[in-house]
Amino acid sequence: MPITAYSNEAKRELDLEQWLALNAYSPQADPQLLAMPDELRAKATRDIECSGCRARGALLVRGALSRANGKPVGQAHFRFGTAGGANPHHPLCDFVEEGKERRNDYLASFASDRSALTRAVRDLVCRGIQGGMFTQGDMREMRLWFLEERARHAVTLDVTPALLQWCADMQATEEGWSPDQLPFSPEHGRLPGFDWDRAANREWKSRNKHLFKAVQFRVHFRRSTLKRPLQLLEQHAGATVLDPSVLREKYEAVILVAGFAAGYVFKVAATKPPTLFRGHVSDWGAAGHALLALSSLLLYLNEWDADRAGAAFALLAGLAPSTSGLEGNLIGLNPFHDYPAWQVINSARHVAAVRTDARPVVEQVDDIKAELKAAYGAWAAGQQGGADPG
Ligand SMILES: [Zn+2]
Known part of the structure; x- marks a missing residue:
């Protein structure tokens, strides 16, 4: 060119x-x-x-x-x-x-x-x-x-396409800024239509702050921004x-x-x-x-x-x-x-260096969702024995 x-x-x-x-x-x-x-x-x-x-x-x-x-x-x-x-x-x-x-x-x-x-x-x-x-x-x-x-x-160059995709999944758990910033509490499960997926995403994100910190400012792992890095990986693996x-x-x-x-x-x-x-x-x-x-x-x-x-x-x-x-x-x-x-590519290397759980992000978020629901279940069970207003 x-x-x-x-x-x-x-x-x-x-x-x-x-x-x-x-x-x-x-x-x-x-x-x-x-x-x-x-x-x-x-x-x-x-x-x-x-x-x-x-x-x-x-x-x-x-x-x-x-x-x-x-x-x-x-x-x-x-x-x-x-x-x-x-x-x-x-x-x-x-x-x-x-x-x-x-x-x-x-x-x-x-x-x-x-x-x-x-x-x-x-x-x-x-x-x-x-x-x-x-x-x-x-x-x-x-x-x-x-x-x-x-x-x-x-x-x-030890970064793989799978790692780039993992980083994209990781960033996808980030939602835009929301006024709702309270961490999960078991009582939240009682809200009608409570969004368990969103809560689990946020909890995962909060437990993995170190991963997000490893990503350089202005680096985004999106379909559009991964195209060229993926080509480079193919050429230079x-x-x-x-x-x-x-x-x-x-x-x-x-x-x-x-x-x-x-x-x-x-x-x-x-x-x-x-x-x-x-x-x-x-x-x-x-x-x-x-x-x-x-x-x-x-x-x-x-x-x-x-x-x-x-x-x-x-x-x-x-x-x-x-x-x-x-x-x-x-x-x-x-x-x-x-x-x-x-x-x-370099930010993906830094993420890999501090990552402790390499299972797919979706799987980890699903586990957290089950964990949050179990916490709610335990709380609700405790309430039934006492004075549960609901
Ligand atoms: Zn040349």
Whole structure:
């Protein structure tokens, strides 16, 4: 899926449009890349390497057009050679499953807005390089820094899909806030229509507070948020992967800066994607990667201080526009690619570490329900011998 990749000849990170322009080919005149000479395609496989792992074998993928109205719905990009069937990426590369991701990321309905957004970020990157705020060397350093972090803080991926599902069942016992917060008491059973299921759920939750505490803030185990973690488990089961907790503060800073920068970038891109804007930056797909990559670079250059990086962004936006637009790009260099999914997986590891009863949550809740009913029964029996008002 990488929108940008590293060109050995140009010695910089480029998106496909920039690489074609540097090679005297106009994607504007031929957006579907129909007339592209074979030599140029062959050159790409030699010259371009993946930002994440230095894989070679780049294919040039034209922008997708909507079948319904012929409008562009996907941005032209690099893809790393599955022509011979083999996947050239390092198994731990963020882009190892680019085929699947491309489908998810590129064919959503707001893809044309997204192309405009990634171009707006590219424009900012070019300004920054031209104006001397950062260099290709800085981008390369950031890439190496992240690879080192990943190697230094690696853990064995021992989380299973069953554990993720268990965590989802665990969180499902949480109901929304309710004014009714009293713990169960046997007398409650006498209430007409007393909700035993709800009471048992709450009791289970209250006895398992330590499990909920093990889950990181803003991590949710829901069907929608488990999709990507489940894919990652499938790819990396038993492998050594990054422990995301060491990067947590840095990621929070990146989200802060990206959220701040977003308003400006939307304005420049002259798009108004309100549904996208309301969500969390990490859920924005390719546009999110672009903003997160730029925000990461600004933070990397400012000792991960969000205030300083925000100020740097404001200065960057005020720099003169690049004359050629070919200085470079860094969207493929988002070091926090897939970070939210890794957080979900990591929280599941923490839950497993403090869990003492691994039986299905439903089974445990059922046991508690029987226990509560028995407590009520014992209380009611005691009442019959005495002065039971009911
Ligand atoms: Zn790769």
